[in-house]
Amino acid sequence: MCGIAGIIYRDGTHDIGREMTAMLQSMKHRGPDSTGFALYGPPRTDNGTYAMRVKLADANTPRDFEFHDRLVRHRAEVERRLVAVGATDAEYEDSTEYAFNVTFGYDGDLKLLADRVENIPGAEVLSIGRSLQIVKDLGDAEQVADEYNLDRFVGSHAIGHVRMATESDVDISGAHPYWAYPFSDIAVVHNGQLTNYFYWRRRLERSGHRFQSECDSEIIAVYLAERMAEGASLEDAMRQSLEELDGVFTYICVTDDALGMAKDELAAKPLVLYEADDLVALASEEVAIRQIVDREIDTYDPYEGEVMVWQR
Amino acid sequence: MAAVGESRITYDARGLVEIDGTPPGVAEIDGDRATFDARELTTRKINAELRRLVYEEGVTDVTIANPGAKHSLGVGILTRCRITFEGSLGYFGCGLIDGPEIHVKGRVGWSSCENMMSGVVVIDGNAGSLTAAAIRGGDVVVHGRVGARTGIDQKGGTVIIAGSAGSMTGFMMQRGRQIILGDVGPGLGDSMYDGTIYVGGKVKALGVDCVPGEWTDADTEFIERKFRIYGLGSPPELQKFVCGKQLYNYDTLEPSERKLVL
Numbered sequence: 279m280c281g282i283a284g285i286i287y288r289d290g291t292h293d294i295g296r297e298m299t300a301m302l303q304s305m306k307h308r309g310p311d312s313t314g315f316a317l318y319g320p321p322r323t324d325n326g327t328y329a330m331r332v333k334l335a336d337a338n339t340p341r342d343f344e345f346h347d348r349l350v351r352h353r354a355e356v357e358r359r360l361v362a363v364g365a366t367d368a369e370y371e372d373s374t375e376y377a378f379n380v381t382f383g384y385d386g387d388l389k390l391l392a393d394r395v396e397n398i399p400g401a402e403v404l405s406i407g408r409s410l411q412i413v414k415d416l417g418d419a420e421q422v423a424d425e426y427n428l429d430r431f432v433g434s435h436a437i438g439h440v441r442m443a444t445e446s447d448v449d450i451s452g453a454h455p456y457w458a459y460p461f462s463d464i465a466v467v468h469n470g471q472l473t474n475y476f477y478w479r480r481r482l483e484r485s486g487h488r489f490q491s492e493c494d495s496e497i498i499a500v501y502l503a504e505r506m507a508e509g510a511s512l513e514d515a516m517r518q519s520l521e522e523l524d525g526v527f528t529y530i531c532v533t534d535d536a537l538g539m540a541k542d543e544l545a546a547k548p549l550v551l552y553e554a555d556d557l558v559a560l561a562s563e564e565v566a567i568r569q570i571v572d573r574e575i576d577t578y579d580p581y582e583g584e585v586m587v588w589q590r
Numbered sequence: 591m592a593a594v595g596e597s598r599i600t601y602d603a604r605g606l607v608e609i610d611g612t613p614p615g616v617a618e619i620d621g622d623r624a625t626f627d628a629r630e631l632t633t634r635k636i637n638a639e640l641r642r643l644v645y646e647e648g649v650t651d652v653t654i655a656n657p658g659a660k661h662s663l664g665v666g667i668l669t670r671c672r673i674t675f676e677g678s679l680g681y682f683g684c685g686l687i688d689g690p691e692i693h694v695k696g697r698v699g700w701s702s703c704e705n706m707m708s709g710v711v712v713i714d715g716n717a718g719s720l721t722a723a724a725i726r727g728g729d730v731v732v733h734g735r736v737g738a739r740t741g742i743d744q745k746g747g748t749v750i751i752a753g754s755a756g757s758m759t760g761f762m763m764q765r766g767r768q769i770i771l772g773d774v775g776p777g778l779g780d781s782m783y784d785g786t787i788y789v790g791g792k793v794k795a796l797g798v799d800c801v802p803g804e805w806t807d808a809d810t811e812f813i814e815r816k817f818r819i820y821g822l823g824s825p826p827e828l829q830k831f832v833c834g835k836q837l838y839n840y841d842t843l844e845p846s847e848r849k850l851v852l
Contacts, residue, residue, distance in 0.1 A: 543776075545719060545738040545757055548700055564659035564699055565680050574677050577697055578716045579737040582757040582775055 279442045281308030282454075282467040282549070283561040284530040285570065286435035286537040286588050291320055295423065295431025300569035301561055302419035302438045308562060309440035312453035313422045314414030316465035316532055318590075319433040322408045326385045328462065329411055331404040332356060332395060335376035336449045337416040339400075349376060352398050356380075359394045373426045377404075379411065389460035393488070402451060402490050407463035409433070409534050414453040434590040435537050437530045439467040451491040458503030459487065463534040466502065468495035469562060470527030470547045478523070498529050506533075513587040516540045520583055530560065538587035545582035552577045558588045610634075613642035617652075624649040628663075629656035636663055644671045644690075659699065664692060670709075681718070684711050687728075700737070703730045706747065712820070719756065722749045725766070731820050738775065741768050744785060750816060758797065760787050760831075769813065771826060779831050783839075788813065788828040796831070803832035 283301040285294060294317055302313055334352045339345070360368055365382040372378045384391065392403045405412035413426045419440065423429060439454035446452040458464035472478070472494040479489060479497060487500050498519065505515035516531060516538050528547035530539050539549060539560055550564045552575050559567045564577050580586060614635050617626035624643045628636045636654065643649040644667060651672045657663055661680035664673055668688040675683075678696030688707035697715035706725040712733075719737030722730040727747045735753030739761050746766040754772030763782040773791035780797020787800075788809070813825045841848070 543757070548718065550699070550718070563661075563680060564678060564697070565661070568659050574696055576715060577678070578735060579718050579756070582738055 279308045280454075280469045281305035281440045281562040281566070282437070282469050282528065282530055283439075283559075283566050284435070284437040284467075284532070284537050284539070285557065285559045286532075286590050287557055288588075288590060289556040291432045291434050293429075293431075294318075294433045294436040295428035297570045298436045298438045299419045299423040299428055301559075301566040302440050304566045304569050305440050305561065305563055306418045309442035310418060311443045311448045312414060312416045312441045312450070313419045314412065314439045314441070314453045314455050314467070315422070315428060315436060316405070316410060316412045316438070316455040316457075316467070317428070317431050317433050317436045318407075318409045318463075318532065318534065319411065319431065320409065321534060326383050327381060328384055328388075328406055328408060329379060329381045330395075330406045331373075331377070331379050331412050333377040333402050333404060333450055334398075334400050336451075337374075337376075338449065339376070346375075348400075352401060353378070355398050356395055356401065359398070360391070363391050363394055365391065373413070374415070377415070377426075387460075388462060389486075392460050396488070396490070403457070403459070404450075405457040405465065406460070407457075407534065410457070410463040410465060410532075412455055412457050412465055414439075414450055414455065416448065416450070416453075435532060437465060437467045437532050437537070445471070445494070446492045452493050454493075454495055456491075456493070456496045456499040458499035459490075461503035461507060464499060464503045464506070464531070466495065466499035466529055466531045468498055468527055468529040470525060470529070470542070472497060472523055472525040472527060474524040494525075495529070498523065498527075498531070502531055512536050512538050513585060516585045516587070520585065528562075536587055536589050538585065539580065540585045541580050541582060543583050545579075549580055550577050551580055551586075553588075611638050613638040615639070615642070617643055617649075619643070619647060619649060622649055623651040623653075625653045625655065627655045628660070629658060633660050633662050636660065637665065640664065640667070640673070644669055657696075659697075661699070664690075678715065687711075697734070703728075706730070708747075716753070722747070725749070729816070729820075735772065740770075741766070744768070748816060750820065750822070752822070754791060757794075760785070760800070761797065763787070767812070769816065769828070779833070781837065782833045784833055787831040789831065790826045790828050793829070793831075799834045799837045800831050801834035803830040805830050 365384045368382040415422045454467045455465040475494040502515045526546040528541045528549045551560045617624040653674045655676045657677045659678045659680045662682045664684045666686045667690045670689045673692045675694045679698045681699040683702045685704040691710045694713045698717045700718035701720040704723045708727040710729045712731045716734035717732045717736045721736045721740045724743040725747045726745045729748045731750045733752045738756035740759045742761045744763045744766045749768045751770045755774045757775035758777040760779040763785040768787045771790040776795040777797040779800030
């Protein structure tokens with residue numbers, strides 16, 4: 279089933295970590311297997327500074343005798359490789375025993391950097407962005423938010439996802455949101471199924487992209503980022519996706535300054551939308567929006583084939 | 591250290607933790623009227639309180655404040671009574687009812703009024719997809735817009751939508767009537783078996799085997815009566831759509847006979 283949610287403020291920054299946690303927790307019944315957040319903090323003013331979220335293992339990775347030693351070795355290798363590709367002033371912040379956040383200065387090729395890090399066994403770059411940070415793990419929203427201290431996250435917009443695993447494993451790789459490797463600051467959450475997944479996976483792999491999961495949703499993020507890299511706006515890329523992606527789906531895509539939603543021609547996956555002067559909130563169920571707007575509100579379901587984009 | 595998959599995934603959100611279905615007894619009862627606040631109550635407690643009032647206390651007019659868009663409220667009420675929700679409902683609201691008159695002073699989510707047998711549901715705001723799915727009788731009136739597949743598998747009753755409707759409205763409709771005053775998305779009346787759909791706005795595309803119907807005096811009388819009952823003013827000019835009955839399932843030949851003919 280899965281549940282998706284998004285919020286974007288038009289009047290500055292708010293406690294989006296706490297708010298997205300409340301929204302996702304209220305939809306736990308739609309997907310108790312894993313929870314993920316894509317959070318956008320205040321835009322960095324210093325050019326060339328990125329934040330990168332990395333995991334070196336999963337919550338359910340077997341804890342063999344070498345587990346901790348391996349984590350230490352692989353973490354040291356990440357640090358070494360970042361220096362080797364030219365990243366500077368790296369600052370590390372541990373989230374869990376197997377996941378961390380690193381900020382660094384870098385003016386090189388992000389794909390090269392991500393590929394070098396992911397070449398380390400078990401390593402996966404969850405996100406790279408100037409304001410984006412993707413956090414995802416097994417468990418419900420409150421568990422994940424507590425573990426990663428998301429209550430303190432202040433920003434302008436966010437998306438989130440609660441996952442009921444249907445066609446791939448229960449692990450972090452199968453959890454949403456998906457970062458649009460190797461493009462900075464683009465992420466997607468998705469509810470539905472793509473029926474031409476393998477067609478697009480082969481096509482995007484031939485263009486040099488890699489996929490960390492077997493999840494069809496990962497296609498959408500990379501597909502949109504590639505369209506935008508070719509010059510399309512977010513809205514145009516999303517409209518094009520309705521023509522080229524088959525299946526039943528509703529998805530939300532975020533960039534560093536915008537949030538958009540798209541619904542396929544069958545409108546088989548739900549989305550409820552609330553739009554105010556200062557805030558746009560959307561979710562698979564209105565009960566999630568009520569977690570941050572605790573009053574009677576006027577909401578509606580976008581129609582089939584609709585694409586809507588809001589700027590922060 | 592967490593073991594493999596240990597306690598990170600819990601299923602209590604599916605309702606398994608709340609096995610206590612006793613009514614909370616929080617309503618204020620005044621003769622045949624009662625009111626209670628649903629803000630701090632779970633779905634199960636709200637429905638249990640509602641059932642206690644209409645089945646055990648003899649209350650015929652219940653007002654529920656702060657429903658908070660919770661799911662599955664007001665379901666399975668099988669008696670004549672009046673229920674008012676002072677706010678929006680989530681999914682599956684007012685489903686499986688037989689008799690009550692329900693007023694929702696807000697919006698409803700997906701699949702409201704599903705399998706309704708009789709009664710009236712009036713919704714002041716918008717409604718999600720699958721509104722009035724498989725209803726067999728009664729009236730559903732939505733003053734806002736509705737999502738996709740309104741009245742899918744409808745077997746009777748009347749659905750009135752003051753706003754627009756999404757794709758596949760009246761999909762596989764079998765009987766009953768729909769009146770949609772706004773525009774309608776693609777696939778209107780797709781694969782309908784019977785019934786009538788009236789549309790006031792533009793139709794993006796008709797579904798398979800849905801065709802324009804001939805307007806009769808009975809249509810005028812029916813429309814005017816429903817508009818009068820629900821205070822909708824003067825009816826606008828409407829288009830009428832019915833089943834063309836050209837699909838294979840209207841072929842009266844048995845498969846063996848068909849082979850002989852062909």
